[in-house]
Amino acid sequence: MAAKSLTQSQIVAKLAESTELPKKQVKSFLDDLAALAYKEAKNGFTVPGLGKLVLVQRKARMGRNPATGEQIKIPAKKVVKFRVAKAAKDAIGGAPAAAKPAAAKPAPAKAAAKKKK
Secondary structure (H helix, E strand, O other), X not given: OOOOOOOHHHHHHHHHHHHOXXXXXXXXXXXXXXXXXXXHHHHOXXXXXXXXXXXXXXXXXXXXXXXXXXXXXXXXXXXXXXXXXXXXXXXXXXXXXXXXXXXXXXXXXXXHHHHHO
């Protein structure tokens, strides 16, 4: 069974405990951070260690109404996306397989020693 994500009050409680600040002050800080992120998203907003908000322009495209099957034109629009930082990806899922050193290959010195015998 998958673990449930933390609620806002649980996050505030954990941060208040670890920083030894009052819960009201931590909640106020998180609210201010969110407000700043919304305001600055159009320019890009980075939360160090977590990721960044970026504004992306989507092109106009053709879509389909699922109820009627009728084709409709979807206009171009700007959307906000969150790009996760590499540090966060590595912390959650571990390093990618390509970045890990190949442990299965024998060391060159051992291979050369075997050939001499």
